[in-house]
Amino acid sequence: xxxxxxxxxxxxxxxxxxxxxxxxxxxxxxxxxxxxxxxxxxxxxxxxxxxxxxxxxxxxxxxxxxxxxxxxxxxxxxxxxxxxxxxxxxxxxxxxxxxxxxxxxxxxxxxxxxxxxxxxxxxxxxxxxxxxxxxxxxxxxxxxxxxxxxxxxxxxxxxxxxxxxxxxxxxxxxxxxxxxxxxxxxxxxxxxxxxxxxxxxxxxxxxxxxxxxxxxxxxxxxxxxxxxxxxxxxxxxxxxxxxxxxxxxxxxxxxxxxxxxxxxxxxxxxxxxxxxxxxxxxxxxxxxxxxxxxxxxxxxxxxxxxxxxxxxxxxxxxxxxxxxxxxxxxxx
Amino acid sequence: xxxxxxxxxxxxxxxxxxxxxxxxxxxxxxxxxxxxxxxxxxxxxxxxxxxxxxxxxxxxxxxxxxxxxxxxxxxxxxxxxxxxxxxxxxxxxxxxxxxxxxxxxxxxxxxxxxxxxxxxxxxxxxxxxxxxxxxxxxxxxxxxxxxxxxxxxxxxxxxxxxxxxxxxxxxxxxxxxxxxxxxxxxxxxxxxxxxxxxxxxxxxxxxxxxxxxxxxxxxxxxxxxxxxxxxxxxxxxxxxxxxxxxxxxxxxxxxxxxxxxxxxxxxxxxxxxxxxxxxxxxxxxxxxxxxxxxx
Numbered sequence: 001x002x003x004x005x006x007x008x009x010x011x012x013x014x015x016x017x018x019x020x021x022x023x024x025x026x027x028x029x030x031x032x033x034x035x036x037x038x039x040x041x042x043x044x045x046x047x048x049x050x051x052x053x054x055x056x057x058x059x060x061x062x063x064x065x066x067x068x069x070x071x072x073x074x075x076x077x078x079x080x081x082x083x084x085x086x087x088x089x090x091x092x093x094x095x096x097x098x099x100x101x102x103x104x105x106x107x108x109x110x111x112x113x114x115x116x117x118x119x120x121x122x123x124x125x126x127x128x129x130x131x132x133x134x135x136x137x138x139x140x141x142x143x144x145x146x147x148x149x150x151x152x153x154x155x156x157x158x159x160x161x162x163x164x165x166x167x168x169x170x171x172x173x174x175x176x177x178x179x180x181x182x183x184x185x186x187x188x189x190x191x192x193x194x195x196x197x198x199x200x201x202x203x204x205x206x207x208x209x210x211x212x213x214x215x216x217x218x219x220x221x222x223x224x225x226x227x228x229x230x231x232x233x234x235x236x237x238x239x240x241x242x243x244x245x246x247x248x249x250x251x252x253x254x255x256x257x258x259x260x261x262x263x264x265x266x267x268x269x270x271x272x273x274x275x276x277x278x279x280x281x282x283x284x285x286x287x288x289x290x291x292x293x294x295x296x297x298x299x300x301x302x303x304x305x306x307x308x309x310x311x312x313x314x315x316x317x318x319x320x321x322x323x324x325x326x327x328x329x330x331x332x
Numbered sequence: 333x334x335x336x337x338x339x340x341x342x343x344x345x346x347x348x349x350x351x352x353x354x355x356x357x358x359x360x361x362x363x364x365x366x367x368x369x370x371x372x373x374x375x376x377x378x379x380x381x382x383x384x385x386x387x388x389x390x391x392x393x394x395x396x397x398x399x400x401x402x403x404x405x406x407x408x409x410x411x412x413x414x415x416x417x418x419x420x421x422x423x424x425x426x427x428x429x430x431x432x433x434x435x436x437x438x439x440x441x442x443x444x445x446x447x448x449x450x451x452x453x454x455x456x457x458x459x460x461x462x463x464x465x466x467x468x469x470x471x472x473x474x475x476x477x478x479x480x481x482x483x484x485x486x487x488x489x490x491x492x493x494x495x496x497x498x499x500x501x502x503x504x505x506x507x508x509x510x511x512x513x514x515x516x517x518x519x520x521x522x523x524x525x526x527x528x529x530x531x532x533x534x535x536x537x538x539x540x541x542x543x544x545x546x547x548x549x550x551x552x553x554x555x556x557x558x559x560x561x562x563x564x565x566x567x568x569x570x571x572x573x574x575x576x577x578x579x580x581x582x583x584x585x586x587x588x589x590x591x592x593x594x595x596x597x598x599x600x601x602x603x604x605x606x607x608x609x610x611x612x613x614x615x616x617x618x619x620x621x622x623x624x625x626x627x
Contacts, residue, residue: 058522058526088525088526088528089527090528093526093527094523094526096523098519101519102519102523103523104524104538104541104542105520106541106542115529115537116527119527119528120528165523169527171527
């Protein structure tokens, strides 16, 4: 087995607050191989975006990042700006959540794509740049790219803009694409089209994709493996199939049960009770224990370690004994 | 829109020029009346300012008729206390007031934008030093500061302009800094960083193009202010010196002959028309500069 493309070990991000340093992300491990799609799942504030921003070196300066982030074998955690710049756009690219704001509103689509191409290929001639830009627009299924080239972002629909954002991200054939909730701001039919584009990019270009999302349907459809984050820590990690059919962590099971199903006649949708702990109010022991239906006294006292169960890794004291394939629904 | 994109679907044969100007006017209609008005006034004044020596009926600083005459066919805006034609002097005044307003604003805005953009983008110590400098300047009432500077430099138009620049740049520095800080938070700037754009290019190509609207609007509104303050300095004797036909200077003369209302009417109307026009133009400019507003 060769080196993983991205190898994060013991990543921690701490935020200085009035009550001292608070860990927003702690001890997160994450790997992704070339051509692989890994889902990063969790509720808002679980630290999924923070960890990926740390990879890009985009976190505000007052946040403290520690741990190891290796990209293609090279340590990039705390790397100088110059080194990060040589990776950004060329080898690692990112797609943002909201296509409405991720494009420069005062420049044409064509100018923005061309800039990205020229940035990393300064010797290319004008005609060649345009040719490549048009090819990119075509590869993300934008009809009539010739005409669209000279239009401004506001002349595009949301789905179209997200395709342009993707086209810009893949302009220099990056090895790793980080997609931060790429379909959250889009409607469902467009979501499917965007996912199709990701699937094709991966098949055609061998691009690895980190899919940050809270939509488990996307993960099931596209990802090979998934990591579930809760309160800045890994709750469960493993191949998508086993995790979906036999989740070991009650939080994963809860997330899965919260997905509405069409053959379900339940009158009320399942929701995990409560909210994730806020930054300073992390309970001792397992962070999920206050919301967990299966919590025992041990859970409130000591924090569970990540242990391997079959193909997955789980942080739960009761992972071995619980069978969570079908979470019992409580009557409303 | 004034600058609507060309129709893409139907290629019409090119019509004769006169016909297309007529059609353009009809299509632009009432919505663009302010812009047309502003362009006519400003372009007209500039042309007059340049060409007036060749066709003026009277000498702007020489005797033109009896003193303190009300408006008549020979003197459309009457004559002042020294028997000079008020209309001719007003039109000559454009040769002083317009270049001062344009020059002061151009320099003050360039300086302010540069300082503000650097302060907002670099932050930290640079930001602190530059902005405290701006704060110090802004702490003085602008008229007093301009007076003090103009007085210490000595009377004259160039010194007045210098004083005005020193008073005016901090406003634009603050405005630009705030804009840069705001635009910097937008996703597309992060997207550009992620794509590997260098800091200099980031500022110039990805942040500053979104910062211009309030600068433009403020600038056009300030045209009137600059002319007024320059006129004010001339009024108290620090700016243009008599017999220069500068508008503020002329209003000062009108004030000492208060019952001859026509003496101040000419320069007063000129200041009013120029500031109004520059406001109209500013609105239009903002619409054109920001494609988000385009249909």
